[in-house]
Amino acid sequence: MTIDWAAYDDEGCYDELVGPGGQPRPPAEPLCRYLGGLEETELTRHRDAAELAIRTMGITFTVYSEEEGSIDRAWPFDIVPRIIPAQEWQHVEAGLKQRVKALNMFIDDIYHRQRILKDKIVPRELILESRDFRPQCVGAKPPLGIWAHICGTDLVRDKDGTVYVLEDNLRVPSGVSYMLENRQIMKRVFPELFAESVIQPVDDYPVQLYETLAALSRRRTRRPEVVVLTPGIFNSAYFEHAYLAQQMGAELVEGADLVVGEDDCVYMRTIDGLAQVDVIYRRIDDTFLDPEAFNPESALGVPGLMRAWRKGKVGLANAPGSGVADDKVVYTYVPEIIRYYLDEEPILPNVPSYLCVNKTDRDYVLANLDKLVVKPANESGGYGMLIGPAASAKEREAFAELIKKNPRNYMAQPMLNLSTAPCVIDRHLEPRHLDLRPFILSGRSTYVTTGGLTRVAMRKGSMVVNSSQGGGSKDTWIVDMEGH
Numbered sequence: 001m002t003i004d005w006a007a008y009d010d011e012g013c014y015d016e017l018v019g020p021g022g023q024p025r026p027p028a029e030p031l032c033r034y035l036g037g038l039e040e041t042e043l044t045r046h047r048d049a050a051e052l053a054i055r056t057m058g059i060t061f062t063v064y065s066e067e068e069g070s071i072d073r074a075w076p077f078d079i080v081p082r083i084i085p086a087q088e089w090q091h092v093e094a095g096l097k098q099r100v101k102a103l104n105m106f107i108d109d110i111y112h113r114q115r116i117l118k119d120k121i122v123p124r125e126l127i128l129e130s131r132d133f134r135p136q137c138v139g140a141k142p143p144l145g146i147w148a149h150i151c152g153t154d155l156v157r158d159k160d161g162t163v164y165v166l167e168d169n170l171r172v173p174s175g176v177s178y179m180l181e182n183r184q185i186m187k188r189v190f191p192e193l194f195a196e197s198v199i200q201p202v203d204d205y206p207v208q209l210y211e212t213l214a215a216l217s218r219r220r221t222r223r224p225e226v227v228v229l230t231p232g233i234f235n236s237a238y239f240e241h242a243y244l245a246q247q248m249g250a251e252l253v254e255g256a257d258l259v260v261g262e263d264d265c266v267y268m269r270t271i272d273g274l275a276q277v278d279v280i281y282r283r284i285d286d287t288f289l290d291p292e293a294f295n296p297e298s299a300l301g302v303p304g305l306m307r308a309w310r311k312g313k314v315g316l317a318n319a320p321g322s323g324v325a326d327d328k329v330v331y332t333y334v335p336e337i338i339r340y341y342l343d344e345e346p347i348l349p350n351v352p353s354y355l356c357v358n359k360t361d362r363d364y365v366l367a368n369l370d371k372l373v374v375k376p377a378n379e380s381g382g383y384g385m386l387i388g389p390a391a392s393a394k395e396r397e398a399f400a401e402l403i404k405k406n407p408r409n410y411m412a413q414p415m416l417n418l419s420t421a422p423c424v425i426d427r428h429l430e431p432r433h434l435d436l437r438p439f440i441l442s443g444r445s446t447y448v449t450t451g452g453l454t455r456v457a458m459r460k461g462s463m464v465v466n467s468s469q470g471g472g473s474k475d476t477w478i479v480d481m482e483g484h
Contacts, residue, residue, distance in 0.1 A: 002036055002037065002038065002039060002040075003035055003036045003038070003043075003428070003429060004022075004036075005018060005022040005023075005024060005032055005036060006021070006022035007022065008022050008422065008429060008431075009431070010420060010431055011420070011431055012159070012417070013159060013417055013418070013419055013420045013431065013433070014157055014158070014159055014160070014161050014417075014419040014420070015419065015420050015421060015422075015431060016028075016082050016083065016084075016157070016419055016420070016421040016434070017031070017032060017080075017082070017083060017421055017422055018032070018422065025083070026085070026481065027083050027084070027085045027479040027481055028083045030193075030196045030197050031080075031081065031083065031193065031197070034192075034193060034196070035080065035429075040427040040428070041427075043424060043427060043428075044424075044427055046079055046189050046190065047079050047424050049188070049189045050077055050079050050185050050186075050188075050189045051074070051077075053184075053185050053188050053189065054074050054075050054077060054185065055074055057181065057184070057185075058239075059074065059075040059178070059181050059185075059239065060072050060073060060074060060075060060239050061073060061075055061178075061236065061237075061239060061467050062234075062235070062236040062237075062238065062239075075178060075181070075473070076458060076467070076471070076472035076473065077182060077185060077472060077473055077474070078423045078424060078432075078456055078458075078472055078473070078474045079186070079189060079190070079424055080421065080422050080423060080424060080429065080474065081186060081474055081475040081476065081477045082421045082434065082436075082454045082474050082475070082476050082477065083477045083479055084451065084476065084477070084478050084479070085478075085479055085481055086200065086478050086479060086480040086481065087481070089450070089451070089478045091347065092155070092163060092348065092438070093438075093448045094347055095165075095346070095347030095348030096153055096348070096438060096440050096448050097440065097446050097448060098338060098342065098344065098346070098347050098348075099153065099165065099168070099334065099338065099346070099347075099348065100148065100151050100153075100168075100440045100442055100446065101341075101342065101442075101446070102334070102337050102338040102340075102341045102342050103148060103151070103168060103170065103325045103334070103337065104145070104146050104147055104148055104442060105341040105342075106325055106337050106341065107147040107148065107170075107319075107321065107322055107324060107325050108145050108147060109341075110127060110133070110324055110325075111137050111138050111139065111140060111147075111321060112138075112139065116337070116340055116341075119340070121333070121336050121337070121340050122330070122333050122336070122337070126327075126329060126330065126357070126408070127324065127330075129408055130324050130327050130329075130330065130377070130378075131323075131327070131377065131378045132171070132286070132321070132322075132323030132324045132326060132327055132378060133321070133324045134286060134320055134321035134323075134324070136293050136294070136306060136320070136321075137319070137320055137321030140309070140310050140319070140320075140321070141312075142216075142309075142315075142316075142319045143215070143216045143218065143312075143315060144215065144216075144443065144444065146319075146442050146443065147170075147318065147319040147321065147322045148170040148318050148319070148322045148325065148442065149212055149213070149216070149317040149318055149319075149441060149442050149443060150173060150209070150212070150281075150317060150318060150439065150440075150441060150442075151168060151169065151170050151173060151439070151440045151442070152168075152169040152173030152174070152175060152176070152437045152438070152439050152440075152452075152453075153165060153167070153168050153169070153437065153438060153440065154166040154167050154168075154169070154435055154436070154437050155348075155435060155436045155437070155438065155452075156351070156416060156418050156419070156435045156436075157418070157419035158416050158417060158418070158419070159416075159417040159419075161419075162349070163348065164348070164349055164350065164351045164416070165334070165348050165349070165350055165351070166351055166435065167328060167331055168325065168326060168331060168334070169326060169437075170318060170322045170323060170325050170326040171285065171286070171318065171322060171323040171326050172237075172282070172283050172284070172285065172318070173437070173439065174236075174237040174240055175240070175437050175439075175453040175455075176205060176240070176244070176439045176449070176453065177239065177240040177243040177244060178240070178453055178473055179202060179205075179439075179449065179451070179452060179453040179476070180202060180203065180205060180206075180243075180247075181243075182453075182473060182474065182475040182476075183201075183202050183203065183475055185475070186475045197477070197479055198479060198480040198481075199477045199478070199479055200450040200451075200477075200478040200479075200480060201450065202449060202450050202451065205439070205449060206244065206247035206248050208441055208447045209244065209248060209281075209441060210226060210248040210249075210250070211443065211444075212317070212441040212442070212443035212447070213226045213248075213279045213281055213315070213317055213443075214226060214278075214279065215443040215444050216278075216279045216315025216316075216317060216443070217278035217279050217315055218278075218312050218313070218315070219276070219278050221278070224278035224279055225251075225268070225275065225276060225277050225278045225279070226248065226250045226277075226278065226279045226280075226281065227245075227250055227251045227252070227253045227258075227268060227277050227279075227280055227281070228241050228244060228245040228248075228250055228251070228252050228253070228280075228281045228283065229253055229254070229255070229258070229280050229281065229282040229283060229284055229302075230242075230252060230253070230254060230283050230284070231254070231283065231284050231288070231300045232254055232300070235283070237283060240283075241283050244281070250281070251268060253268060254300070255284075255298075255299065255300050255301045255302050257269050258277065258280075258302045258305075259274070259302070260302060260303065260304030260305060260307065260308050261274075263313075264304070264307055264308045264311050264313045265277075265308065265313045265314070266280070266302070266305065266308050266313065266314040277314060278314065278315060279314065279315035279316075279317065280305075280314060280315065280316050280317070281317050282316055282317070282318075284300050284301060286320050286321065286323060288300040288301050289301040289302070289305055289306070289320060290302060290303060290304065290305040290306045290307075291303055292304055292305075292306065292307070293305075293306035293307075294306075306320065323378075326378070327377050327378060328375050328376070328377050328378070328411050329355060329357070329377045329408070329409075329411050331350070331353070331411075332350065332353040332355055332411060334346070334350060335349075335350055351413045351414075351416065352413065352414060353411050353412065353413050354372070354411060354412045354413070355411055356374075356403050356407040356408075356409075356410040356411060356412065357407045357408045361412075362403065362407055365403065365410075365412045366400055366403065366404075368388075369386070369388045369391075369396040369399065369400060370388045370389060370391075370396060371388055371389065371414065371415060372386075372388045372412040372413065372414060372415065373385060373386065373387050373388060373412065373413050373414075373415055374386040374388065374399060374403070374410055374411070374412045375410065375411055375412070375413070376409050376410060377408070377409050377410070377411070378409075386399045387415070387463065387464070388415065389415055415463070416463075418433040418434065418435065418463055419433070419434065420432055420433055420434065421434055421454075421456070421474065423456060423458070423472075423474075425460075430460065432456050432457055432458060432460070433456070433457045433462065433463050433465065434454050434455060434456045434457065434465060434474070435454070435455050435465050436451070436452050436453070436454050436455075436476065437452050437453045437455065438451065438452030439452060439453075450478045451476030451477065451478045452476055453473060453476070454473055454474040454475070454476045455467070455471050455472070455473050456471060456472045456473060456474055457470075457471055458470060458471060458472045
């Protein structure tokens, strides 16, 4: 039996591929027509081919389980791509550039004049109490005045089709390697589809990333020495660390491979002796980066690295202290941050939010926990949050106590009815909720990936898309309708 799009049930959500009445949205028409011509066995064959490609290419991710410890798993991937028209993407891209520009100005201000605090646009106590505010960074001057060189911003679409910013990831955002590998898998499995649609490419990201990083070098050399600093093979994103280093032609190093010399320059140990390092793309959290400046117990970082960075002897991406703008409570102020620094209206809206540190908001949140999603300020990967409608009364009571004990640490948002897209479930298609993480590079110029990593909640009805929580992913196609 072939796919009957008229019988496809979007369950009352905005579907990215199929509109009301089972009619494919215009940019998805060629894809839906192609899928509609496949027999069930062919659909299964394509899915099996994709899974074989994932195993052959060695694409994995690591999940942590209290019962089983660290587990390496094949990357969960759905073969039906998500499609966004290029005209809509231009609007989203402009909004992302605006947002990241303002956030970088905010971080730089926080570590220098603190004008935005003096003008009471953002409460001073929120910043000083932020877990990711680093007094060690006050007065530091990173190249180009940019702190967050790589940002992953999570976007969601609500029932009415509006695209919202869900959160900004400005510390060590992950996932771009899977965006690149998803495209490679699709080209292997469905080469014919790339001949029928004008799909914008994504494969220039490693070049753009290298150029962004190289711009941080203060040493004049034809090709600055860029390295990727990883915590090691047991980190959940190790696949990505190795992949990006390989794609950029950079060395993948651990803390023990680097040393800060008496001249405060950073050197890499090689079989030919010490080699100077110009830029470090660090995938280690601030507090583990330098035991001299942060956690003295850290064996992952490099003693003296902060000293080298502050003296301009090495570039660090993202700069230490960038996480102050990654705080989910600070996120609620981003629209005001954009207006303050850029004198512009935000192009992309935030999801409406409640700050538990404010009594009125806190009272509302405590009275409506069964309707809200509550997030801690500094967690990631979907950990530590409460999805009120899916939680038990006991879980909500426990969370209420956490909020009362430390209101600064929590914010809440209404439960959005996230958009869906068709996924292959067994031998047919069913809708699953999803989000999108584009990546924004800030250097001498600003670059936004064409699309990003679409993350999918593979369990029916679930809104949790994080891979660490059982989510999967899809390829994301930005389709140029005018060029077709």
